[in-house]
Amino acid sequence: MSSLIKNRQAVADDFTLLRLADGEAAETVALPAGPLLVPLAVWRARKAELQARGAPLGVWLDVGEGPEAIADELAAFAVIGVNFPKFTDGRGYSTARLLRQRHGFEGEIRAIGDVLHDQLFLMARCGFDAFALKDGKNAELALRAFETFREPYQAAVDRAEPLFRRHRRAA
C-alpha cells in the first residue's frame, strides 16, 4: 500500500483507489466496500449506485480529463483524485488550480500515480492537500519537502497574493 500524506502528516489511507484493469468495464467492475475513489468513467456510468452506497466517495481525473467534466457535480465528492501517470506530465497542476480557484472545490484533492517527494511543494501550492506517494517512497522524509521555499514569488492556491503584494519589499 502506498503512503498517504494528508494535511502534511503521514496517515493511513481509508480510501480504496479503483483503477480499471485491462478487460474491466466501468459498467460492470465490482465496487469494493467502504470509501472509494473511482475513475471518471465509473462515476459517469454508475452515478446513482455510487451515491446510494452511503460510504465516502471520490472520483479521480486522468490527464486529459479536465475539471470541467465534473464541475457541476462537485458536491458529490469528498475527494477528487488527480492522476500523474508520469511525474513529468504536469497537466494535473492546472487541474488542481482550476478545481480550487475556478470551481471552488473545498474537499480533498489528492495526487495519485507517480507522486514523488520533489514535486510535493509545487503540488501543495496548486491546491493539493493529499498525496498518495508512489510505492516504496518514504512519507516521513517527504514531509520536509513542504518547507522547501518559505516565500515563493507567485500567487497560487496556498497564497492568494504574489510576493510583491504580500510584503513591502526593499527598493
Added chain:
Amino acid sequence: MYRYDQYDQTLVDERVAQFRDQVARWQAGELTDDEFRPLRLQNGIYIQRHAPMFRIAVPYGMLASRQLRCLADLGRRYDRGYGHFTTRHNLQFNWPKIEDVPEMLAALAKVQMHAIQTSGNCIRNITTDQFAGVAADEILDPRPLCEIMRQWSTFHPEFAFLPRKFKIAVNGAKEDRALTWFHDIGLHIVRTDDGVVGFRVIVGGGLGRTPIRGEVVREFLPWQDILTYCEAIIRVYNRYGRRDNPFKARIKILVQALGVEEFGRQVEAEWAHLKGGPATITQAEYERVTAFFEPPAYATLPAIDAAFVQQQADSVPFARWVERNVRPHRVPGYASVTLSLKKPGTAPGDVTSDQMDAAADLADEYSFGELRVTHEQNLVLADVEQRQLFALWQEAKAAGFATPNIGLLTDMICCPGGDFCDLANARSIPVANAVQARFDDLDYLWDIGDIDLNFSGCMNSCGHHHVGNIGILGVDKGNEEWYQITLGGEQGNDARLGKVIGPSFAAADVPDVIETIIRFYVEQRREDERFIDTFRRLGIDAFKVAVYGDKARLKAA
C-alpha cells in the same frame, strides 16, 4: 541593475539546499536516475559527452563585474579555466563534476546568481536586447518588466512540467534585437498614440526541428496584465499541448494545429478569469524594480569628443574597431562597446577565466561595473565615455577582445557542437574555425560587410542557423558529419527563415562553399548592397547555380 532583497536571497539559498539534498538522495539511491533527471535539468545540468554540462543563468543578459569574477573563479576551480556564453544569456561550463555543483551553486548564490530553470520543460531564462536602457531607438527599458517576469517564472508551481521547454523574449526598442519572432512568447513593448505602454504579444515561434515564425496573438496588452496573460497562454499550452512526441510538443505545434485565431480565443477565454487578479502588476512594484535600472551617474560631456575623433584619424586599426564594435549611445559623449568573443581560432562564445577577470576589470574601469551578454555570444560594455575608448581598446586588445568583426562574417553564432554536446550530429567549432581561417584577410572581411553566419551542430538549432543570412547545419548521414547550407535567414523586424540550397557537404568542403557564395555575392552586389539585400534581389536559384553549377541550373530551369 537589479539587486536581491532578503526574499530573493532566501529563495536562491533555499534552492542551493534543495539541490544539495537532491544530489545526496540521488547518490544514496533514493532517487532513481529517471527521477533525478528533470530535477538536475531544471538546475541546468546535462550529462554530456565528456562530463556534465552546467548552465548558469544571466537573466536578461545583465552581469555585474563581481558576478563575472565569480564565474571566472568557478571556471578555474571546477572546470578547465574557461566557459561558454550561449545564445540565450547563459554561461555554460563543460567539465564540472556533478557532486561539485551544489558548491558551485552556493558560490553563485553569494553573488546573486543561480541556474534555476536553465534547462528542462519549464519557463527558461527570459532574454532581451543587449542595448536595453541605452539604445537610441528604445520605447521603454524592458529590463524592469523582465525582472518582474523572472520572479514570476521562478518556481512557478503550475508550470514546472510543461510539455516542452518554454522561452520568452522581450524587446523594448523599435528594432528587434531579441529574436522575438522565434520564441514561444515574443513581446514587443509598444506605446499607443495616447502614450499608453503595453505589449504586442507573439506566440508560437521557434527554431529547432520545425522552425516557425511566431504569430501575433494580441496586438496590445497593457503592461500590468503581462503576468496574467502569460499564465493564460501557458495554462492553455500546459493543458492541451502535445505530450506524445517530444518533437511535436512545443507551443508552436499547438498554435499551428489550432490556428492562431482559435488559440487566441482559448487564451482570451482563460484570461477572462485571470484578468485583474492578484498577479496584475502594481504601479508600486513596477516603480520599485524600475529604480534598480535608473541610468548611472553619467558625466556631462560634449556630444563629440575631439580627441576621440583625432585618435580615429591617427589609427586605422582603432577606427576600424570603432566602426564595427562601438555603437552610438543616447547620452552625449558616451558609447556602447561590444567585446568580441569571436577571435578567429577560438570557439565562438568561449571565454577563459583570465578573460572573464579582464572583462570584469574593464567593466569596473570604463562602464560602471556592468556588462551584458548578447545572444550573438559577445559581451557589451554599455556605458563607456568616448574619451576613454582609445584606452579601453588597447586593454581589450591585450585581453583578446578587440577583434573588429562585430556583424562581419567571422562574428558567427555557433553552438558547442559535437565536441561537447550529446545531442549534436556533427562538430561545429572546428568547421567554424576553418571558415574563420578562410576569411582571415581583414580587408576582404570588411569588404564583404554586414552578414550573419549562424552555425548549429544539429536540428535543435542552438546556433540559430535558420535565421542566419548564411546558415550551416550539422547533419548525420550514415555516421558521417555533413553540413547543410541555408541562405536568406534574417533576424530583426523582418525576421525570416533561410532556405536550404541543396545537398549537404563534407566538412572539408564547407569553407570552399562559403567562399563561393561570398564571391558570387561580391561579384553581383550593387554599390553598398548588403549580402542579404543582394540575396533578396537575385533569389535563391542564382546562388544555387553558383554553388552547384549546371546541375542546379537544370533543376532551376
